[in-house]
Amino acid sequence: MPMEAYSIRTYTVFALLAVGVIMALASLAAGFTYHELSLTLRQSASTETIELQSNNLLRRLEEQTRDLALSIQRSSEFRDALTRRDTAQLEKYLNIQFHQYFVTADVIRLQKIYLYDEYLSFIVQSPEGLQVPAGEEICPGLITRAKRRHGPRRLQPIAEVCVYHEHPFHGIVVPIGGLKVSGYIAIISDPAWILRQIANDLGLPLHISLPNGENIYRSDNWPSATEEDATQLAQYTLHSSIFEPALNLTVAHALRPQDDELATAHLHVFAISAGALLLALLFSLVLLQSRVFLPLRRLHHQVTQGSPDRSTPLELPDTTGCGEIDDLVQAYSRLDGELRDARQVLQSLHFIDDLTELPNRSLFHDRLQQITFLSERNNGSFALLMMDLDRFREINETFGADCGDFLLQQVARRLSQELRKSDTVARLTDHDATRFGSDEFAIILPAIDNAQNAVIVAQKIQRLMEHPYSYADQAISLSMSIGIVIYPEHGTEPQTLLQRADIAMYQAKHQRQGFALYDTASENHSLSQLTMISDLRRAIEHSELHLVFQPKIQLKTLQLAGVEALVRWDHAQRGAIPLHSFIPLAEHTGLIKPLAKWVLAQAAQACVQLHQAGCQIHTAVNISVRNLFDSALPEVISAILDEFSLDSRWLHLELTESAIMSDSSNALRTLDALRQAGIRLVIDDFGTGQSSLATLKKLPVDEIKIDRSFILEMKQDNNDTAIVRSTIDLAHNMNLLVTAEGVDSAEIWRLLAAMGCDMAQGHYIAQAMPLPELLAWIANWRWGCVAGRDGQALQD
Amino acid sequence: MIAQRRFLLFVPLGLLLLLPALGWADPEIKSPEAIPGTTKVDAEGVIDLVNRINNLKIVDARISADRKQGYIEGSVSLPDIETDCTSLGKIITDKNIPLLFYCNGVKCGRSVKSVHVALQCGYTNVYWFRGGFEEWKNKGYPFVKD
Structure with missing residues (x-):
């Protein structure tokens, strides 16, 4: 299956998002683990706390029972009874203890008191307290342990928690008679009683039960069955001295407050990680955008904008700020150079015309x-x-x-x-x-x-x-x-x-x-041509040429519409040389380019002078088809216009019909470029060539000049009159202006005016003349110059 | 004025800060390991003496405030500051009767002082319980509180 291609940006965003999701999941998982761990930790901490607290309380019970034993044995009445072994008296005395302050104030839950002689042999027990079958003793192990001690150690009180009939008991043995031991007193109490204080000490609901599950004590605020789900229990099992389980102490933690805290913490962690992720995403995207994507796009643009034939080197940046892209740029640059070299080789090898497969x-x-x-x-x-x-x-x-x-x-x-x-x-x-x-x-x-x-x-x-x-x-x-x-x-x-x-x-x-x-016969002619070529070159360089101007008159208004500039060459030896003999020469030798340039510059200058003289008219210049082959012509013209600060609309170019019909695409391109630059194009000698008005329509032309041959014949030949009339009509239909050349009589003038011809030019109006004479002529021309925008007024 | 008052405030504060340093600098005063002319005993030695020697007199050299914390059963209170040949003589007439002195513990110099007085007064059978009430209580032996 073909893989779809996405941009690096898309891949990067996906990768970053994947990392982000993994991070978020990781933080969630960490949160859950932390939660579980914290619960476990709290449970074990609670268990330890219960243990510590119960040890403290048992120590306190030990002190209280020891103090009770000491207070009993200090009584001289009791000591006398002991010395006398007066069991009745002793029993009575021990029973009294069950009604003393310690017991009545519920400080100690007293279960039994035993008395022993100095050898730890049983003497008497309290009749009150727990009833025990004859021959049995609560915590018998305690006395056994006490007996195992000898010497001064017997003076030390000994205490323990024992299990008797599945119930826990706390027992302590204390010597009687100070340093000279005359007996021992054992006090058995209920440890569960004092352990209830754990609930108060820890501020938590407490449940005390026997190892068999029997309930001993349960706090009032112990969670109900419905609350159990939201409760965490921590249990500590109190063991007897011989490590039997004696009591289960359980505290309950409500989970909800802590859960809420955890959830908040969780949310915070999640939000922070999401925020950090977004920031990282944004930062990396910005970085990638500036360091990778933009340089890549720019590179793509530069590579695709290169000249199609790879003739000019690619404009590639020196450095993009990204090492890999720089490498790419270098590779492109190398490739571009190689391509250019290869193309040159190919070009040099290309000698065949593709179309005909003939040599080129x-x-x-x-x-x-x-x-x-x-x-x-x-x-x-x-x-x-x-x-x-x-x-x-x-x-x-x-x-x-x-x-x-x-x-x-x-x-x-x-x-x-x-x-x-x-x-x-x-x-x-x-x-x-x-x-x-x-x-x-x-x-x-x-x-x-x-x-x-x-x-x-x-x-x-x-x-x-x-x-x-x-x-x-x-x-x-x-x-x-x-x-x-x-x-x-x-x-x-x-x-x-x-x-x-x-x-x-x-x-x-x-x-x-x-x-x-x-024609070998024209060898001489061509020899003379050769000298003329050098003469022409010199003439252009030394300005032996000059321009004359023939006025063009608007037939309707009689105003001066423009002038046609014509070049004249007064040869030092040969005198005036006619146009038709040196223009073809210039065309064939390439001198036509400098010639045209010189004429254009002179005409532009003259036009400026006319404008300065207050006559806003155009100047038309004849150019050769050879000039059109020169693709630099539009640039040359615009440079000249710039030099004289002349608007392009004041310059008209006159071309022969054959020139404009030339089947050269180069010439057409040049014409288009000139027209784009705002220069008006005029077809000269219209009617002599082979073109029709129909083909003319496709060309970038503004005006036609009907050839003088038609105009001159109008008087004699009705056909010519018809041709001129229809040409004018057709041209007008195509939005073209029409100028008649060779107007040499009032009769023709009137005919043309009747036909609606736009402009006329000829001996009848004025000869071509140098600029100073033209200026004088204009000054005397009664109807003045065309005002306003040229052409616009004529068409209206 | 305000600045001066603040300065004055710093003086007691500074002294307070110095207090732990002073305590640290003061070496811990302990009783001598042994006193010539006497027999040093520990808690078990005391119990042994009590069981062996019937006419043993145990003297509590502490002041009454300390004694209120508890005392060894059968001991007589005679604070060191009140101890001289006369006050001793009131308790023990025969200078050959065994005498045992104790006070709070090894850091307490009272029993040492009393022992020296007893020796000077010519008592011949003097015992010194160097560990004192601290050792007694720590070892869990029975004591009495009034």
């Missing part, structure tokens, strides 16, 4: 490097094909990610089947990247010495891909864009080859021609 980007780069070295040594050549699937993102969105995965697997299979074993087919995934969106494949074709052969392979691949794929009873067609480079014709470094294959692939995609060979 790492392995591909490795192979590329290898074949580059090899070809360099052998003066050989090879071809590098870079390809990706067209409209893969749309397929993913339409049919789902499972379908996307399926297609990637199918593509991989067809490629592997078609190509030679010696060719390398790889899916360009990073081992730690998410699978989603990576539809790039690359092929190395060794020993291809001219471009024509590579083109043949590319065409073959294209044909291969053209067969529809069957997924869930649907036929899906795919096409690929392939970029081709040849070693050493197009480059000798792997990096250059990859870059140029990429360029060729984009060219192929752009021109929708399926494949493209890297």
Whole structure:
């Protein structure tokens, strides 16, 4: 049977409770034992007390009877009668004693008096007292013992308790005649009489009985039969001189008062032990809580809060205050380190794309490097094909990610089947990247010495891909864009080859021609590009760039709603360089990051200046899709906003439609993060891409800018007018603001105003201009700037 | 004033505390083991003398207050403080008659004193019961109370 798991706390509480119950039972048992013991002790103490008291009383009786004997023998009348052996006189004299004070006052219960001569031979006895058959004597042993003594010892009185006919008697023999003994007198009395005083002396009910049970004396307050249960009896048996049982002396203790006391004591002991137990329980729980449970819980939290891929070390405490837990912490820490090391080893060993089981980007780069070295040594050549699937993102969105995965697997299979074993087919995934969106494949074709052969392979691949794929009873067609480079014709470094294959692939995609060979004719162009790259870098660093701003006007109110910032590059030698020639360059070389940063900072600064000039409007900045791949972008922007103390709502980011439709989850994440930060996102050149308003709905976008081509054509083309109108309506339905670009005439202005377009921008209103001119322009703009919260006013 | 009174109170208290110490310091005074010129006897010796010598005179050297506690039957009371040749002569005319002295016990010096007086007076047959009445009573021999 599986055992249920409880927390240590539960076990501890149970254990402590068990100890407590055992302790309580032990204290109860101790209480009972103590009770029994105390009763036994009291009984034996009582018995001893009776013994002592009865010995005292018998000694007193001995003294009293001795004094009686001495007083008898001192009488000269008696002595004369004794000398004369005048038995009649003696009997008379002895009888008188039964009526003397001692007897009448009940001090002594006299039973018999005997007289003996100096040799202890019987002379006479008192006629009064107990009647004894002729020839018998009470306590005959007493005289026998007296006779056994000789010399001065006979002068000493001798006394004893004897049993005669089952009754106890006390006898004493006292010499007559002082130092010259002329006879002996024996006085027999009833010992039970004086022993009754025990009741008074001890203050307890007393019962005196014969050994055969016959009642001799019973106190008035002796417990009745009904009270016997609540009574403890202590009995002492008085023995005669020859150790026959002579009398039973019993005292009774009422148990109840003592029981009550014991019960109270019991309760106290129990309460104290229970209290001590509770305290101990509480103390140990508090101790355990602070020393064990809390550190354990904290440890559990820390261990579970570690990064899921164990890439960063666990934040574990140095010490918890509990040795065992510290050991555990150390073990965890060691284990964590080992896990991290093992993961690194695993990562370094991971060269296969999980989905397609093709080599991944790492392995591909490795192979590329290898074949580059090899070809360099052998003066050989090879071809590098870079390809990706067209409209893969749309397929993913339409049919789902499972379908996307399926297609990637199918593509991989067809490629592997078609190509030679010696060719390398790889899916360009990073081992730690998410699978989603990576539809790039690359092929190395060794020993291809001219471009024509590579083109043949590319065409073959294209044909291969053209067969529809069957997924869930649907036929899906795919096409690929392939970029081709040849070693050493197009480059000798792997990096250059990859870059140029990429360029060729984009060219192929752009021109929708399926494949493209890297254009050697543009070698010069790319040379000039290289110089431009360094120039651009310098331009960014030395601020050769500057921003111009084009006003955006609210059609309803004619107020200035915002400005779009545009970057201009005035090259020292080449003069003004158009955007479309240096932005792609920046995108390809990674300079786009510093460029965007510079533009954002400048725009933010300008926006602050506009605000200071009393114009509360936004500034829009164009950013590239490459910037969106940079996950640090939101942080860069918020740092800039902080630097200029500018609220995020004053910064708008304009993105091209193709950028926002990019099937990169990284880009989407970045967009979400920007939107979270309160930055408004605008789709630029809307209408030129392949996206629909429906797909737009899913994106974190606030505003669209209808492409100038539609606006410019509105005058001539009714279709375009219809497109613009429906776009405006649809956008409004989706709570999106609409801006029209390229407004260059009053006619278009009026048309747009009639259609309910929110904002307009174009030559008709104002050219893009540097900040000082803009400030002057604003000052002259009759309708002023949008007051209140931007956008809010427009939607109302 | 109050402090002084308190101090005065301490003086008798202190003395009370000293009392047991004084008693302890005082050595126990006991009679000599023997007196030259006399015959020392114990209780049994006394009984033996009484039975053997008919004209034995037993002298109780204690003062009358002690005698009231009891005395050996047949003894004559002559406290030591009253004992001299004259008072002795009144009781015993013949200096050869055996004389026996006793008092309370070994711690009692009265019989010793009386014995010395009797010897000085020229009594020749002197017995001394050193254990005295204490020994007599403890051994359970008969005594008389008036």
